[in-house]
Amino acid sequence: MPIFAHVCNLHNMQAKPTIKDIAKALNIHHATVSRALRGDSRISEETRKKVMDYATSIGYVVDQNALNFRNKTINNIAVIVPNISHNIFSSFISLITDLANKEGLTVSVFQSKEQFDIEAKVIKTIVRQRVGGVIASISNETRNGKHFEELREFGIPLVFFDRVCEDLNTSKVLVDNFEGTMQAVGYLIEKGYRRIAHVTGQQAINVFRERHQGYLKGIELAGLTYKESIVIEKDFEIADGEKAMLALLNKDEKPDAIFSDSFVLSAGVIKQCRQSGIQLPDELAMMTITNDPYSSLLVPSQTVLEQPLEELATSAFELLMKAMNEASNQPGIEIRHHAFRLIERESVK
Amino acid sequence: MPIFAHVCNLHNMQAKPTIKDIAKALNIHHATVSRALRGDSRISEETRKKVMDYATSIGYVVDQNALNFRNKTINNIAVIVPNISHNIFSSFISLITDLANKEGLTVSVFQSKEQFDIEAKVIKTIVRQRVGGVIASISNETRNGKHFEELREFGIPLVFFDRVCEDLNTSKVLVDNFEGTMQAVGYLIEKGYRRIAHVTGQQAINVFRERHQGYLKGIELAGLTYKESIVIEKDFEIADGEKAMLALLNKDEKPDAIFSDSFVLSAGVIKQCRQSGIQLPDELAMMTITNDPYSSLLVPSQTVLEQPLEELATSAFELLMKAMNEASNQPGIEIRHHAFRLIERESVK
C-alpha cells in the first residue's frame, strides 16, 4: 500500500498564469490570447506582440495537460523493457528518448523485471495514462500477448522490438537471430572449432529460440555431431554463466567454443573458466551476442555479434510514429528485420 | 524540424467509453457514475454494483489525463540525468521507477547529454508538462541553477542527487565525496603506495571538486609530496582514461597508484596499461569510484568505492514525495549524505 499520497496536491501552490489572466490584464478575450500565442495568422501583429510580451513578462507557460486534454492528443510515449538497468535496454531508451524529444514527445519508462504480472500491471497503468504509443520488449515469462490487447482497444499503437509477442498483429522490429547465429557458428567452424556449445535463454521467447535453431542449423550444415546447450530460464545473471560453464565442463565431451546469447552470461563463463583454470582463448573460444561497451575490456576481449541498436531504435520509433499518425482502422503493420554485425576480437583465434 | 506531427491525433479512433456513456446506458447521472466508480459511501450498494459491472463489461478505464486536469494533480515525475545509458544512471532510474510505480506515479526520463543547452530545454519541457516533481543530476557544463528556477515558479518540487546545483536551495542527496576519497587515499597509503595520482572531472562540479579536495587532504595528512591529477573536462569515455594514463606515464615521476573517479576512466587506464606493458596490479594499483557490475570482471578485478545507489534512490524519492505533499510555501528542504562502501578486490595489493 502506498505510504504517500497517490498524487501531488497542488491546490495550495501559487496559481500559474493562464490565458484568462493574460486576457483580463489586456482587456481582450482569452480566445484571442490563445490565437495570438499559437501564431494564428488572423491576429493583428499589434495584438500578437502585446500578448506575447505580456505572457513572457508574467512567465506564462502553456499547460500541456490541458492542451492534450482539450485536443485529445497525447505527447508522450511509453517504453516497456524487462530491465531498465541492463545496458542494452538503457541504451535503447536513451536513443528513443532523443528521437522522441526531437518530435516534442516525452518518454515514460516501465520495467517488467522479467515478470509477467508486473508487465500486465504496467499495461493497465499505460492505458489509464492514455499515452500516445508504446514500444515494448517482453519479459521472459510472457507466453502470449493477451494483456497487450487492451492497448489496441484504446487505440494506443504498439511496436515490439527484439523480444516480441508473436501472436500479436503489431509492428515489430527484429534482429535476424536465426541467420546471424547460423553464420556465427559457421564462422567458428571455419576457424577450426568443432565442439561448439550454446548458452541461451527461454526457448519460448522468440530471440532465444531463433538463435538456438540457427545454432543447430549451423552445426547441421557442417555435418558436425557435437551439440550441447544450456538454457537459462530466468533473468540472466553472472552466476548463471558460471553455472552454465561448470555444467559444460562436467560433460564427457568438453566444448572447444562457447556461443553465448548474452554479455552477462559470457562474463560468468569467463569467471568460471578462470576458476577452473581454463585458458582463454587457447583452450576455449567464445562468441557473444550483443556488443556491450565492455566487451572489448574483458580478457580476452570478446568477439561479438553486435545488435544494431541505433537502427533498432530508429526503426521502432519510425514505426510507432507511423502508427500514431494513422487512423486506428488502418493498421499499417510493418515488420522490420535488422542484421547483426560481426566484431572480431581476441576471444576467437 | 520534426518530420512527424508533434502529437498523436486520436480523432478518428474509436471512442473510448466515458462516465457519460455509462450514465446514459444506465439512465443515471454521470456524477453518480463518478461517485460509484470511486466508491463514494453515499452511493447505494445496488447502484454501485450496477455501475461497476457495466463499466467492466464495456471496458471502461478512467482517463488519468482528465483526472489530473480536473483535480490539478499530477501523477508523474521526471528524472533528468546526464546520460540514460550510463550504468549508474540507468540503475538509478530503475530504482526510482520501482519506487514511483509503487506509489501510482509514472516516470518520464530525460538526458542532458552533458550539455547545458539541452538541460535547459528539458526543464522547459518539464514545466510545460506540469509534472509533479523532478529528480535531477546536472550536466558537466552546468555552472549554476538559474534554469532550474522556473520549476520553483511553477511549484514543481526539485531534488538533486549526486551532481547538484550548489546555489539552489533545494533538497539534495549527496555522497560523502570528500570523506570517502580522503579515506581511500589513506587506504592506499596504508597499503604502501606513495605516488598516488587522481583522474577526475570538471572541478566546477561538486562531486569532482570534493573528491579532489579529499584526495589532496589525504596526501597532505600523510605528509606526502607526490600529487598529480588529470582532469577530464567533458563526458567520460574510455579514450579519456587511456589518454590520462598516457599523460601520467609521460611525467618524470610515474605514479604507483591511480585513484579514478569513474569506472569508464578506469577501463581506459587498464587499456592503456596493457598497451604500455604496465603490469597490474604489480606495477600500478588502481582504485575507482562506483561499483560497476563489471568492476569485478576487469583484470585485475577492481577495488572500488561503491556509491550506495539504492540508498541514494530511496532518499531522493522520499525527499521528492515529502516536497510534493507539502505546500509550496513550506520549503522543507533537506540535505542527506550517504557514505561510500569500500569493496576490496585485486587491483590494490
Next chain:
DNA sequence: CTGTTAGCGCTTTCAA
C-alpha cells in the same frame, strides 16, 4: 481581426 459559445472527462459543490 476579435468576441461568443461550447465542450473535452471528470469531480464537486449545492439542491433535492
Next chain:
DNA sequence: TTGAAAGCGCTAACAG
C-alpha cells in the same frame, strides 16, 4: 441516495 450545474485550461466553430 441522486441530480443539476459549474468549471479546471484550452481551442474551434461560428458570428460579427
